[in-house]
Amino acid sequence: MYFDLSKPQKLLQQSVRDFCKREIPISRVRALMETDSAMDDSLWMEMAEQGWIGLHLDEQYGGLGLGPVELSVVAEELGRACVPGPWLSTNWAATLLASIGGPVASELLPGVFDGSMRITIAALEEQGSWSFDPAVMETRLSENGKKTVTEAVTVNVLNGRKYLVQHAQQADHLLCVAGVDDELCLLTIPVASDGLRITSTPGIDATRKVYQCDFSNVPIRRDQILARGDEARQALQQSQNVAMVAVCSEMLGILQWLLKTTVEYAKSRKQFDRVIGSFQVVQHMCADLLLLTESARSAVWNAAWALQENLDANRAVAVAKVYVSDAVRKAGNLAVQSHGGIGFTWEHDLHLYYKRAKADEYLFGDATFHRERLAEMILG
Amino acid sequence: MDLNLTPDEQKFRDELRSWLAANVPEPWPGHRRGEADAGYWDHLRDWQQKLFGGGWAGVSWPVEYGGRGASPIQQSIFLAEVARARAPEHFGVIGEGLVGPTIMAVGSEQQKQKFLPRILSGKDIWCQGYSEPNSGSDLASLSTRAIRDGEHFVVNGQKIWTSFAQIADWCLLLVRTDTSVAKHKGITCLLVDMKSPGVSTKPLRQMSGDSGFNEVFFTDVRVPIENQLGELNNGWRVGLVVLMNERANLGASVYVSFEETMRQLIEHCRTRKRNGRLLAEDPLVRQNIAQAHVELELFRLNTDRALSRSNAGETPGPEGSILKLYWSEMNQRLSQTAMEILGDTAQLSTFDNGNWAYRYLRSRGNTIEGGTSEIQRNILAERVLGMPKSY
Ligand SMILES: Cc1cc2nc3c(=O)[nH]c(=O)nc-3n(C[C@H](O)[C@H](O)[C@H](O)COP(=O)(O)OP(=O)(O)OC[C@H]3O[C@@H](n4cnc5c(N)ncnc54)[C@H](O)[C@@H]3O)c2cc1C
Numbered sequence: 107m108y109f110d111l112s113k114p115q116k117l118l119q120q121s122v123r124d125f126c127k128r129e130i131p132i133s134r135v136r137a138l139m140e141t142d143s144a145m146d147d148s149l150w151m152e153m154a155e156q157g158w159i160g161l162h163l164d165e166q167y168g169g170l171g172l173g174p175v176e177l178s179v180v181a182e183e184l185g186r187a188c189v190p191g192p193w194l195s196t197n198w199a200a201t202l203l204a205s206i207g208g209p210v211a212s213e214l215l216p217g218v219f220d221g222s223m224r225i226t227i228a229a230l231e232e233q234g235s236w237s238f239d240p241a242v243m244e245t246r247l248s249e250n251g252k253k254t255v256t257e258a259v260t261v262n263v264l265n266g267r268k269y270l271v272q273h274a275q276q277a278d279h280l281l282c283v284a285g286v287d288d289e290l291c292l293l294t295i296p297v298a299s300d301g302l303r304i305t306s307t308p309g310i311d312a313t314r315k316v317y318q319c320d321f322s323n324v325p326i327r328r329d330q331i332l333a334r335g336d337e338a339r340q341a342l343q344q345s346q347n348v349a350m351v352a353v354c355s356e357m358l359g360i361l362q363w364l365l366k367t368t369v370e371y372a373k374s375r376k377q378f379d380r381v382i383g384s385f386q387v388v389q390h391m392c393a394d395l396l397l398l399t400e401s402a403r404s405a406v407w408n409a410a411w412a413l414q415e416n417l418d419a420n421r422a423v424a425v426a427k428v429y430v431s432d433a434v435r436k437a438g439n440l441a442v443q444s445h446g447g448i449g450f451t452w453e454h455d456l457h458l459y460y461k462r463a464k465a466d467e468y469l470f471g472d473a474t475f476h477r478e479r480l481a482e483m484i485l486g
Numbered sequence: 487m488d489l490n491l492t493p494d495e496q497k498f499r500d501e502l503r504s505w506l507a508a509n510v511p512e513p514w515p516g517h518r519r520g521e522a523d524a525g526y527w528d529h530l531r532d533w534q535q536k537l538f539g540g541g542w543a544g545v546s547w548p549v550e551y552g553g554r555g556a557s558p559i560q561q562s563i564f565l566a567e568v569a570r571a572r573a574p575e576h577f578g579v580i581g582e583g584l585v586g587p588t589i590m591a592v593g594s595e596q597q598k599q600k601f602l603p604r605i606l607s608g609k610d611i612w613c614q615g616y617s618e619p620n621s622g623s624d625l626a627s628l629s630t631r632a633i634r635d636g637e638h639f640v641v642n643g644q645k646i647w648t649s650f651a652q653i654a655d656w657c658l659l660l661v662r663t664d665t666s667v668a669k670h671k672g673i674t675c676l677l678v679d680m681k682s683p684g685v686s687t688k689p690l691r692q693m694s695g696d697s698g699f700n701e702v703f704f705t706d707v708r709v710p711i712e713n714q715l716g717e718l719n720n721g722w723r724v725g726l727v728v729l730m731n732e733r734a735n736l737g738a739s740v741y742v743s744f745e746e747t748m749r750q751l752i753e754h755c756r757t758r759k760r761n762g763r764l765l766a767e768d769p770l771v772r773q774n775i776a777q778a779h780v781e782l783e784l785f786r787l788n789t790d791r792a793l794s795r796s797n798a799g800e801t802p803g804p805e806g807s808i809l810k811l812y813w814s815e816m817n818q819r820l821s822q823t824a825m826e827i828l829g830d831t832a833q834l835s836t837f838d839n840g841n842w843a844y845r846y847l848r849s850r851g852n853t854i855e856g857g858t859s860e861i862q863r864n865i866l867a868e869r870v871l872g873m874p875k876s877y
Pocket of ligand 1: 615617620621648650851857859861
């Protein structure tokens with residue numbers, strides 16, 4: 107048993123860390139988050155050049171062919187630097203496409219990996235949940251009966267609404283989860299499609315932009331239906347597992363930043379003629395931050411490894427999402443409290459991480475959601 | 487990263503499993519809590535001898551001292567497998583886990599030869615005489631005195647909370663040998679025969695009903711100077727080797743018992759009803775069971791990570807405090823979760839032999855024994871995070 111990063115993984119970690127330090131200082135994070143897209147084309151192309159988009163995906167599509175552990179290493183560093191933009195949503199979408207395979211994957215993925223093609227996923231609905239029950243899904247595909255000029259291609263239409271779609275406005279294509287009859291289906295939809303309206307809905311975390319997508323009789327050709335039924339469900343689940351490892355790793359990066367920043371502050375800030383880090387209550391908050399961070403690391407590495415080995419990844423990933431979602435919230439609260447008033451200001455960087463963590467806590471389901479999934483696995 | 491056991495580790499586990507299958511005795515029939523009877527202790531001693539005979543005593547000890555030279559990971563496999571096989575509890579835990587390694591680290595050749603084999607064979611049971619009525623967390627303030635008299639130390643004073651003292655043959659004792667220097671610098675470690683004239687033991691009953699720990703009184707007890715362990719006035723350092731070991735070791739053995747508790751709790755959820763509904767169908771119960779599962783998994787993973795580090799040759803350091811802090815507080819939450827799910831019934835001694843109430847009460851001691859949670863947090867803040875001392 108060897109429960110640590112390998113040498114090459116440590117090198118990757120260092121190179122991402124160095125890149126972030128050099129290219130994405132917190133001043134650039136702040137500048138980007140004030141823009142409409144939180145995205146900078148030249149930064150995106152540089153990240154693509156580094157191979158960080160789809161690094162865990164097959165070389166046949168232009169990925170690096172590395173594994174979930176490497177994906178986790180990169181995500182942690184991007185979280186630690188609070189890097190804005192669509193890295194996470196793009197990797198989620200790319201994973202979904204790759205696990206479905208077929209002509210659309212071959213057509214889109216190379217461009218996704220080199221940065222020229224932008225994709226995201228429209229999945230969540232306001233009255234749905236991350237378990238995507240097709241029976242109650244508002245966004246539905248239905249046949250309208252008409253034939254197109256191209257022979258034998260039935261045109262369907264999509265109606266409904268998705269929300270919290272990351273970076274939809276900056277995407278070229280949406281992958282959309284919809285209900286058809288009593289099944290799930292996965293669609294690919296160019297953002298320029300007729301009947302698709304994308305509206306900005308600013309969220310708590312300004313480093314990632316989220317949008318509402320309204321579909322009103324959007325025409326869907328048969329070749330836009332990527333998968334249905336069990337195949338769609340499985341591909342979605344698998345891609346969510348990968349994306350959850352990534353988001354948990356990002357939260358781990360945030361935890362690491364919170365710990366370091368809080369301990370440093372406690373060692374320098376003076377009150378009553380002594381540094382506040384000499385007060386035991388503050389020390390104990392820092393000790394708890396350490397415990398949360400180290401435990402989160404164990405959970406994240408285990409989930410990444412289980413995914414890589416194709417073990418009972420559903421369980422390992424759910425355990426990580428439960429633990430890390432709760433841990434990052436508690437840690438954020440400890441960090442703000444230990445900072446006093448300065449920690450409550452816009453000027454201090456803490457709130458950037460705090461809000462990113464809050465959004466991550468819900469992304470792909472919060473701790474309560476995944477506890478119920480685990481209960482299902484344990485108790486039936 | 488590779489969380490699978492290596493072929494060597496698997497081979498070790500398989501050998502051990504088949505040995506255990508053939509050798510684990512029937513469980514001791516008597517009630518083993520409260521007033522422990524002599525038969526029970528003999529039962530444990532017999533087991534230790536069986537382990538010794540089979541070459542499974544002191545697995546982590548170097549081969550030259552009669553051990554098996556097992557790696558930290560193999561040792562944790564050993565502890566887990568023994569517990570899963572429902573073997574008798576390991577009552578030589580202080581001798582084998584704490585005293586032995588300390589003697590190996592700082593003991594004289596003669597001490598090694600005299601004491602180590604007797605620990606492995608179960609002939610000698612050890613206790614750890616550190617805490618005193620006025621020196622608990624502030625252990626270095628201890629005042630049990632040892633004064634040199636010819637070829638002996640003469641010891642006077644009192645220890646308290648000493649686990650196993652009522653049956654122990656020997657005691658690893660911290661005493662003050664110099665009162666004129668800073669408190670950490672005047673402590674010496676002695677190996678004391680519990681049958682020496684002047685040693686008396688008085689059991690203390692714990693809130694859980696056990697009499698697991700004791701008061702131990704020393705009145706003009708003569709200890710030969712060859713039983714000084716390590717250098718004179720270096721007892722604080724010697725004693726700390728043991729404490730670090732203690733924190734790193736405990737995890738693997740307690741994990742399995744928590745796992746078993748969880749299994750039983752899940753079983754109850756599947757079969758017991760409240761207001762006509764299975765516990766397993768209650769959404770709050772489901773949340774709580776899942777949360778307990780997550781926390782238990784985290785304990786296993788944190789322990790495995792620490793083991794993997796010591797396997798790579800890093801000595802157990804202050805981060806061991808993370809493990810101790812985590813499992814002790816987790817066990818209290820787990821015990822409370824069980825009480826909450828099982829409800830009113832759980833307090834009864836007639837339900838599951840009173841195990842749930844017992845676990846619940848016993849877990850209160852977890853955040854006190856081996857250094858309180860507050861002390862663990864101090865250690866993490868000061869020694870791991872480098873914050874200034876608070877006192
Ligand atoms: C089940 C059990 C088994 C034990 N077995 C043994 C044994 O075999 N051998 C042995 O020698 N001892 C043993 N002990 C004793 C144990 O090590 C002590 O109880 C422990 O170290 C605490 O000391 P104390 O009881 O004197 O409490 P105190 O030190 O008086 O602590 C009282 C409270 O004050 C807090 N406190 C004290 N100092 C600080 C500080 N600096 N900062 C913040 N808070 C502080 C503590 O955390 C605690 O909450 C055992 C205890 C238990 C419960």
